[in-house]
Amino acid sequence: MMHFDSLEGWLTWQESLHPLTIDLGLDRSSRVFHALNPDGIKPPTITVAGTNGKGSCIAYLEAIYRAEGYRVGAYTSPHILKYNERIKIDGKPVSDELICEAFSRIEAVRGDISLSYFEFGTLAALDIFRRSNLDVQLLEVGLGGRLDAVNIIDPDVALITSICIDHVDWLGETREAIGREKAGIFRADTPAIVGDPEPPASLAQVAVDQQARLYCLGKDFGYKKRAAGWDWFAGDRRLTQLPEPGLKGEHQFRNASSAILAVAELAGALPVSDAAIRQGLEKVRLAGRFQLINDEIPVLLDVGHNPQAVRTLVDYVAATFPGRRIHAVFSMMKDKDIAGVIEIMRPVIFNWFFAPLSNPRAATEPLMREIFAQSSVTNVFFGFKGFAEAFDAAKTQSQEGDLLLVFGSFFLVSDCLAEFEKR
Known part of the structure; x- marks a missing residue:
């Protein structure tokens, strides 16, 4: 025993x-x-x-x-x-x-x-x-x-x-x-x-x-x-x-x-x-559900990882942050409908930053590159070691009045909140 x-x-x-x-x-x-x-x-x-x-x-x-x-x-x-x-x-x-x-x-x-x-x-x-x-x-x-x-x-x-x-x-x-x-x-x-x-x-x-x-x-x-x-x-x-x-x-x-x-x-x-x-x-409060962190560039976190959840996210962002440029730090598990999620989010996102996750179920960079290539989304950035690097790159490209959006997986939101606690 x-x-x-x-x-x-x-x-x-x-x-x-x-x-x-x-x-x-x-x-x-x-x-x-x-x-x-x-x-x-x-x-x-x-x-x-x-x-x-x-x-x-x-x-x-x-x-x-x-x-x-x-x-x-x-x-x-x-x-x-x-x-x-x-x-x-x-x-x-x-x-x-x-x-x-x-x-x-x-x-x-x-x-x-x-x-x-x-x-x-x-x-x-x-x-x-x-x-x-x-x-x-x-x-x-x-x-x-x-x-x-x-x-x-x-x-x-x-x-x-x-x-x-x-x-x-x-x-x-x-x-x-x-x-x-x-x-x-x-x-x-x-x-x-x-x-x-x-x-x-x-x-x-x-x-x-x-x-x-x-x-x-x-x-x-x-x-x-x-x-x-x-x-x-x-x-x-x-x-x-x-x-x-x-x-x-x-x-x-x-x-x-x-x-x-x-x-x-x-x-x-x-x-x-x-x-x-x-x-x-x-x-009522719940981490990672349309959670807003007010910083010089506000950060919105959401664990949404399937088409229904991200449709809700698109509606919320359009109603709450109209006209803002949105920089997405994004990752997903490989068994999810990644292409479907990208398609739904595409109209509201200005730049995408792929943040690799250490989880064995997570989509890898080669897989993500392939899916993005088929989606005709061009404004996507790769080559980061993890969340912190991807987030800092997104922040560097942002200006006042923009929004940083972290979404696509519980594990990504977890990495994000852990990083914020450290900082």
């Missing part, structure tokens, strides 16, 4: 332990979870799946429940600066010590069951949350839904944010196929909230098959923007003159609306005042 004294030691070992980085299926995690937690007791649970917007929905839920004074656990991935960000209690990442203790308990019961890095983390979060006397736990699905380790827990509310084409190797090549995978978090007689304005038919079909209580944005609940603030409604339930969501962009009204419905559906077990909802909407 392995044991490590540092979190880094545990994580390095976990990365090498399982033959596949992504290994979907609930059987292994489920067996270990039941060995850790034979009585199966869990706090009230909201599980969030979707292509984009999962982290935002969890952030709204966390802010609202904390404003009401509840003790909240939130499990999200990936992290941006430190692994501990994945497991938060009351808005704070838990300590290395707590995570190491959970890993030791998992190691003590797993026997010969092989677990992936993500499964270890998910089981650690669930184990820590179970021992932390929480009022509610918020769980973000890592990939898909049906076969993701998070789905070993039966949620009290299931929420799906949006469906677009991503991770085709695991989830399928159509929105219908991907929708079916994500709807795997639905349960019988349990609220199933869908915040995608045009959901694939497969979601409704799974809801019928599972006998879940389906609520779709635009049909069963929605929002209306006013000159000042906005209104939320679901059937005869309404909240009027709400403050603008603390996270920016049109899509955040959809995410906030979905989160409010989840809170309303759990109100029997966890009552929440209108005041707490208002406060949560205003106070």
Whole structure:
């Protein structure tokens, strides 16, 4: 049985332990979870799946429940600066010590069951949350839904944010196929909230098959923007003159609306005042989602890495920074639709600077050169060792009134924030 004294030691070992980085299926995690937690007791649970917007929905839920004074656990991935960000209690990442203790308990019961890095983390979060006397736990699905380790827990509310084409190797090549995978978090007689304005038919079909209580944005609940603030409604339930969501962009009204419905559906077990909802909407913060750093040349960070996410980014930039020259520091994972993303962003970007990442899944410079060559984008700069060099080059080419945009991957935003901390 392995044991490590540092979190880094545990994580390095976990990365090498399982033959596949992504290994979907609930059987292994489920067996270990039941060995850790034979009585199966869990706090009230909201599980969030979707292509984009999962982290935002969890952030709204966390802010609202904390404003009401509840003790909240939130499990999200990936992290941006430190692994501990994945497991938060009351808005704070838990300590290395707590995570190491959970890993030791998992190691003590797993026997010969092989677990992936993500499964270890998910089981650690669930184990820590179970021992932390929480009022509610918020769980973000890592990939898909049906076969993701998070789905070993039966949620009290299931929420799906949006469906677009991503991770085709695991989830399928159509929105219908991907929708079916994500709807795997639905349960019988349990609220199933869908915040995608045009959901694939497969979601409704799974809801019928599972006998879940389906609520779709635009049909069963929605929002209306006013000159000042906005209104939320679901059937005869309404909240009027709400403050603008603390996270920016049109899509955040959809995410906030979905989160409010989840809170309303759990109100029997966890009552929440209108005041707490208002406060949560205003106070919510999330690194790397349209995050603006005001410098002599302002820097906008966004983790968007698929066509749907960057369409939202284009709309936001056009509305918020009209007429500015935008210099993009850009990188992506090689399994993403890089050409599609470049095509969508091309009209708003003046200069591109490719920042290579050390991650083995990241697109290399030769691959990027090839994709840019086919895209007919000419104003692109290569030859940098990493983020810092690419960013400094972009900054040198900028003048007052311009905008620096860092986007395309969680790992790039992580490199950026780490560099800013150093400086």
